[in-house]
Amino acid sequence: MALKMDAAALNAFLGTDFPQLTGQFAVEHADEELLIARLHVSESHLRPGGTVSGPSMFALADVAIYTAILSNIGPVGLAVTTNASIDFMRKPEAGRDLLAHCRLLKLGRVLAVGEAMIFSDGQEKPVARCSMTYSIPPR
Template sequence: MQIIMDAEALNAFLARDFPQVAGSYRVEQVEAQRLTARLSVDDAHLRPGGTVSGPSMFALADLAIYCAILARLGPVALAVTTNASIDFMRKPEAGRALIAECRLLKLGRVLAVGEALIFSEGSELPVARSSMTYSIPPKA
């Protein structure tokens, strides 16, 4: 698959169109079959007990898969999530960034399906697994 937007272009898009997440979430790497994104965890992402909240992990998976789609299609801001599933498998390690490694399983004209594994930085075992489907708007 051809890459249309690299990590720099995706991060610029996020800063421009989604400034509410651009400070904490960042695309690290874009490859033909894989995208890596990072959540720089701070107090805003923690829940009582000092672990990263589920909504923060969900947002990382959503951002990573969304950006994997944009990397192939270009800046289609109106691509929207139509289905999402996340499995929380273990507690993220305290004080560490979270890394999402995702890949697209299908990129069609109307739908895209992707999956993401989320890891505490430096750990080999995933803390969560997500699968999502997006609706791609028709080209104007």
């Protein structure tokens, strides 16, 4: 199945439909198998102890899986998360951006399920794993 939105189109969509995210997240790569999204880590994403906060990692996973779905179905702004689970496995490094490697496990007419593995940039072991289910509105 050919992508309906590439990385540039997804970033443009985020910029217009979610301007509050500008400068925080970017889709770096999107193809039929994998989407990679980046969280540009700043002081606002850190918690005491010099690590990236759980809510920041969750937001990255949410953006990654959401944009992976849109890359396949087009700009459907009202697709919403209906279920989410995240496992925090390692302390992310405060001085590094985070990357989410996302794969869609199921893409149906009304539900989509995706998984994101989150890594500190340049590190090979994941810091978190997240799975999410989205509801896709009727078109």
